[in-house]
Amino acid sequence: MSTLLHRMGRAAYRHRVAVSAAWVAVLALVVVLFVTVGGEFDDEFTIPGSESQAALDQLREASPAAAGAGADLVFIAPDGSAVTEPQYAAAIGDVVAAAGRVDQVAAVQDPFTTQQVSPDGRAALATVQYGVPAEQLDADALETLQAATTAAADAGLRVEVGGGAFATGAVTVGPTELVGVVVAVLVLVLTFGSLLAAGMNLLVALVGVAIGLVGLLALSGAITLSSTAPTLALMIGLAVGIDYTLFILSRHRSQLAAGMAPEESAGRATGTAGSAVVFAGLTVVIALSGLSVVGIPFLTVMGLGAAGTVLVAVLVALTLVPALMGFAGARLVPAPGSRAARREQALAEHAGAPARTGGARWAALVTRRPALTVALTLVALLVVSIPALQLRLALPDAGTAAEDSTERQAYDAVSEFFGPGVNGPLVVLVDGLDPATAEQTAGAVAAAIGEVDDVVYAVPQLLADGSSAIVQVVPESGPQDEATSTLVGDLRDLAPDLERQTGVAEIAVTGQTAVAIDVSDRLAGALLPFALVVVGLALVLLLLVFRSVLVPVKAALGFLLSVGASFGAVVAVFQWGWLMDVLGVPATGPVISFMPILLMAVLFGLAMDYEVFLVSRMREEHVHGGAPRASVVAGMRHASRVVVAAALIMFAVFASFVHIEDVTVKAIAFGLAVGVLVDAFVVRMTLVPAVLALLGRSAWWLPRWLDRLLPDLDVEGAKLTPPAPAGRTLEAAGQS
Template sequence: MATLLARLGRAAYRSRRLVAAIWVAVLAGVVAVLVTAGGEFDDTFTIPGSESQAALDRLAELQPEAAGASAQIVFAVPEGATLADPRYQSAIAEVVAEAAQAPQVAAVADPFTSQAITPDGRAALATVEYEVPRENLDAGSLDALEQTTGAAEDAGLEVAVGGNAFGTTGVQIGPTEFVGVAVAVLVLVLTFGSLLAAGMNLLTAIVGIGVGLGGLLGVSSLISLSSTAPTLALMIGLAVGIDYALFILSRHRGQLAAGMHPEESAARATGTAGTAVVFAGLTVVIALAGLSVVGIPFLSVMGLAAAATVLVAVAVALTLLPALMGFAGRRLAPKPGSRAALREAALAAGDGGRRSMGERWAALVTRRPLVTVLLSVIGLGVLALPAAQLQLALPDNGAAAEDTTQRQAYDLISETFGPGLNGPLVVLVDGLDPATAQQAAGQVALAVGGTPTQTPGQFEGGLDDVAYAVPNVLPDGTAALVTVIPESGPQDEATSDLVTALRDLAPQLEQQTGADVAVTGQTAIAIDVSDRLDDALLPFALVVVGLAVVLLLLVFRSVLVPIKAAVGFLLSVGASFGAVVAVFQWGWLADVFGVPTTGPIISFMPVILMAVLFGLAMDYEVFLVSRMREEYVHGAAPRAAVLAGARHASRVVVAAALIMFSVFASFVTIDDVIVKAIAFGLAVGILLDAFVVRMTLVPAVLALLGRSAWWLPRWLDRVLPDLDVEGAQLSPVSTAPAPREPQPAAH
């Protein structure tokens, strides 16, 4: 592997103009496709194969207009007034008439006609049905609907517009998200001590992001792409793009400082550090692509989109970066007498020189390795305790920012009509006899919602946690919809239990009506998605951990090192989950991080967090431990190999971790709760994995295990392919005449 990549790096170095031209052409082509064929985002959650999705698809066949998006306009009178006042009735009627004329609106249900008024007469609800699904709404349609409420506001009514047409996942990237890039530049300058090296590192990351993210947005018209997917791809692509170039470029500068010829150094850096980059990138790609096995389309696209961006970052690091090294020549070498040159000289001197901070830290944690291991494991275990209370759900408008109209409508409906109206369930009764359809639909409604009592809005009988149920026979009489309003909110556990109870009741209802009965609606689909993701969490974790063990077994040719890496990964993931639960579910420091509301965690956050953190954790594992193994296979004693590996790799690992942390932390400022939770979990996970697991726990465990850390059964040694991560098979440094080099710029 190292030999092949060294040849690739040498070829890119020599053909630097051609390589650079190819990447410029690719970037230009991607931009052209993006400008001409860029599509729209689709934030619709679907779950093929589930009862709720099958019933919703069937409903779209029976009544196509039911597949359209819907919105809600909620009106509330001032304290002490009621909707009996003709002034308020007139204002509401005017709003309903204007809303019916808004773009793409199919119909608006007048609250006085549909009796969508609270028993105390203080609030009314107008339902707006659109002609098209949410993903097909024009950009100005919802804005036009919001502008129809002027008459009600002038009359003194409190008005808010919401509903599922608005959604919660619109993501906007602002200037605060680029604070992480600024921090990354600062870290690069401090790490390299060179603006040229830092700029080259950042340039390759930007090219990778441009090609990867631009290509993704360019094909958005051909695939169903959520608005969260590009943001996730941007976060991950930017972080790994900077890190991968950092790994290779730091090795190159160290070799230049030792006097190696620039071409030879570029080839060797690509062959050694580049091999670590390939395996680190491969772990990220496989883990992200593994999200496809969950069987949920939007999650599959999200994972594959981020994986494609990582692949581009790896390709840029292995080809464009060596080409840029060719353009820079010896100008990348630390200047004689500079801090960077003195540092490289100290690294080369080993124990004979001044110890680096990373080596001193490794010496400290390996002095009493058992104590270090116990403290690290106990500390991470305590941080992971809240993860035992993890609850999953898909976001709704209740998770939107407080200043958005959909959140205001959600809160006002919960306050006036009850939380269940924000998450109605739909029972589809299909295959009815038109002659008895009305009677059958009524039977289902009575069995589910109960019989009305003398008190308005009260029912007796029916299922627990059901406020009421309303039957509606479709025009052809062969099917009916029973709208079920829960007493609990869409994300409450009681609503999930109600869906289960409805499905348990379905066989009895089918026997009574002779029709097929299925539970559907956006709330039921969201519950099914969360349940499937919850069920997939443990198998996915086992796959990811198993992948880590196999991959690291190939890289390090050791049995215990992969097991140690997998256990460390689980500890950092558990601690990251615990931090997310504490902030986003329990509300600890929620105001500090701008969390709009607390409650269940976004259902697909755990699998994404595991996939991404796994790959990034293996970045540090491969880069740090490969340097330790390199020293060991060249004859160093076990503890000395740990210290030497830390001496050479810790500075780069720390810089990479700080860069990733700053990039992810900057995305915590985004209002979208999905991106906020993922970014927060990744930032915490990177911090803990890099500094507690890789920089502290790993050296202590390796020192504790001694030579047994690198033990591999002979039969397994013969079976496993030799990937040569350390570059032992590379030919000796060439002494042939150097090819022509670009002349340094005049100073």
């Protein structure tokens, strides 16, 4: 691999104008495609093959209006007043009539007719039924419905508009998210000691993420793309793009400082650091692409979209970076006497000397008593992981929206005046009715359902075809409560008995709440198999890279510890409410269903990234005859600075997205930020050196028969021939 990438790097260096022009053309092409064929976002959560989805599809065929999106109009009278007072009742009637004339609205239920008035008389609830699903609503549907409530507001009523149709909205990226980029620039300047190198690094990352992100948006006209997917692709693509370029560019500057000619250095940096970039990038791509095996469309698109952005970041780093090195030439050589030059000179002159850099001093400290370091680190990580045992999963609804949004206000008002279950009613589809007795049979089914624990009431409604009906079931518990999930299971267990007793063909539980529960259950069930696949992949890949049995096992266990700590932190904040005001978490509750599996996929790639860059340098020292502990310290001396910079950049980018309003992105960004810090600084830079020092030479043991079977990936670039002595000065070479 290193030989191929070495040739690729030198070719890009020589043909820098053509390579750069090609990437500019690719960027222009995806922009044109986005402008011409780009579509809109679709935040519908579907789960093909589930009972709830099959019943919902069947309901849409039988009665499109009954399967359409629903909204709530909540009217609240001032303190000491009631909505039944004449002036308020008249205003509510005007709003019901106006809402019925809004585009796409099929029906509006008058709260006085349906008796949807709170026991204290202060609130009334009008249900709006659209004739289309939520994903087909006009972009201004919420604003149009709000405009229809003017009469009630003028009469002195407080009116909130919400419901399932407006439970989620598009994710917006604001100036706050640019803080991560600013921090990344500062870290790059401090790491390189060069504005030119830092600028090149950021430029390459921005080009890669622009191509990947705009390309993903261009596909929105042909695929179902959620509003969260581009934000995730932006967050991950920006982070890995900066890091991958950092790895290659830092190796290039180190080689230039040692006197290597710029072209040869560009090839060698691409062949060595680039090999690790390929390995790390492919692990992220494979893990993210693996999300498609769960069988949930929106998660598949989200994973593949982020994977595509990472793949673009890898390709840009391997080609555009050496091309820009060609334009910079010798100007990337650390200036004589500069801090960067002195650091590189010290590393070269004291390769076998005692620890001198911060990374080497830290390695020497943690390997002095490796058993104690391992014990303390394991205890700390396990303690932080304890909250993960209480991890609960659910899809977001209006209860997780911003506190000042009308959909959140409507959600809270419905819970307060009518009970939490009204926010998440279940729909039971009764199919195969005899038209002659349909009303009586549907009533009998509703009555039986009403006797089930956690059911407040069940109301039957015949559909237009006469052979099917729906029963709206209102639970006592909210849509994200465990009791509601239990109720769905109880109703499905009851269905076969009801089918035999009533003679109907099918009784199925569906509706937005049931679909969300099924999605969460599917994702929860896929979490362990996915973890086993990811850990197994880590073992195989690291076995190929390091040609060792114990190093991959150690790396995989370290990854699981990082994931556990990250999950624990997410549970503590988003379920228990720790620091929720500081982080702007709108409400506590279950964690977004796809966060754990998505976090594992991304963190796996990042963890292997740091593992390769640190341990490959340690292995290189060991191969050249270094003692076990000395090899660990020497490897940290060379690689720790770059890994620290990469981890800080990753953390800054992810942390900047924690302040985004959308709770889904907030939870994912927070989990990744914590995971990066824990994995880089606790696992890779503390636990790994201690474990390798404790294992000694046995850490690199590999059975001979297995050594003969495994291909040699040569990530360290051992097969590259030594560079020929430069016949010209660096300055001359840079001008050629």
